[in-house]
Amino acid sequence: MRVLVLVIVLVIVIVIVIGSPHPVLSYKPDGSDLSDGTTGCFGPGTGGPSNISWNPQGMLSDNSGSMIQGKKVIVVMPAYNAAETLRKTHDEVMATGVVDHIIVVDDASGDETVAIARKLDNTTVHAHPVNQGYGANQKTCYRLALEAGADIIIMVHPDYQYTPKLIPAMASMIATGLYPCVLASRILGGYALRGGMPFWRYAANRFLTLAANLLTGAKLSEYHTGYRAYSRPLLEQLPFEKNSDDFIFDNQILAQVLWHGHTIAEISCPTSYAGGASSISFLRSVKYGFGCLWVALAYRIAKITGTSHRYCEKADPD
Ligand SMILES: Nc1nc2c(ncn2[C@@H]2O[C@H](COP(=O)(O)OP(=O)(O)O)[C@@H](O)[C@H]2O)c(=O)[nH]1
Numbered sequence: 001m002r003v004l005v006l007v008i009v010l011v012i013v014i015v016i017v018i019g020s021p022h023p024v025l026s027y028k029p030d031g032s033d034l035s036d037g038t039t040g041c042f043g044p045g046t047g048g049p050s051n052i053s054w055n056p057q058g059m060l061s062d063n064s065g066s067m068i069q070g071k072k073v074i075v076v077m078p079a080y081n082a083a084e085t086l087r088k089t090h091d092e093v094m095a096t097g098v099v100d101h102i103i104v105v106d107d108a109s110g111d112e113t114v115a116i117a118r119k120l121d122n123t124t125v126h127a128h129p130v131n132q133g134y135g136a137n138q139k140t141c142y143r144l145a146l147e148a149g150a151d152i153i154i155m156v157h158p159d160y161q162y163t164p165k166l167i168p169a170m171a172s173m174i175a176t177g178l179y180p181c182v183l184a185s186r187i188l189g190g191y192a193l194r195g196g197m198p199f200w201r202y203a204a205n206r207f208l209t210l211a212a213n214l215l216t217g218a219k220l221s222e223y224h225t226g227y228r229a230y231s232r233p234l235l236e237q238l239p240f241e242k243n244s245d246d247f248i249f250d251n252q253i254l255a256q257v258l259w260h261g262h263t264i265a266e267i268s269c270p271t272s273y274a275g276g277a278s279s280i281s282f283l284r285s286v287k288y289g290f291g292c293l294w295v296a297l298a299y300r301i302a303k304i305t306g307t308s309h310r311y312c313e314k315a316d317p318d
């Protein structure tokens, strides 16, 4: 009993000591100004809050021809052996009516992913000649989306694990200028287990999330979702090319967002693990788990010591 009390007190102390205050929300009418005066992820920056004030008047003011408040919305899909679910995901993405274009990047799949992707409307297909990994795939996705002039970039896995129906909501949250990053969480709303996430994955997700929240000071329900939205200025600001080519990319990019002092928004998302929507082996998951712990720890160490990390460098002043 005494041990339990001690642990609880310790956790509370850790949360109080390292929990940084939530950044104050910032409304930028054009969503363009995300500079926060910090020096880059894991570098010796302040990581302080962005100064934000909310202006309801500006929220729906711009209807100049585009689908969401004059902003070009591009959905990117990092694909790997997604032949069975790609078309269905694509069709539901376009059915939302707010997406200007889709970019599918294939990572040398062994199935018909590329052939199917090439038949899809409103879709640019890029094929890696050799398998480069999930992180490398996302790098290509974001590079191409920025080159194509995207203002809002939404990444969704093409394995139909996440419903595309949330795209308008996520895009709106970015378009208003309230948030530069939105995650669709399988944990909020309790969808994960109901959707068929194996219990061991759920337990690992919760543990890694707790550790990451304690170490980064954020208060997210999960860091591992494959459904995310980013604003253009945010992606331009983050040194995401320095991140891993493997699955840990997902975690590193969120650490970078937090390092720059931005608020990450979350919405709850129904999820389905039906039909092989998860292909990562147990061993790769273990490697990913340790990678997550290291990312969070490196973040905390960088905060305390003012040192930098290999994939995080001083951000460009502009
Ligand atoms: N680019 C790339 N993507 C991969 C690779 N292996 C798995 N993926 C993709 O990574 C994403 C997440 O994998 P998944 O098995 O669905 O994980 P989970 O849904 O989080 O359990 C899916 O979109 C997979 O297609 C790979 O070697 N390269």
Ligand SMILES: [Mg+2]
Pocket: 157, 159, 161, 226, 277, 278, 279
């Ligand atoms: Mg999946």
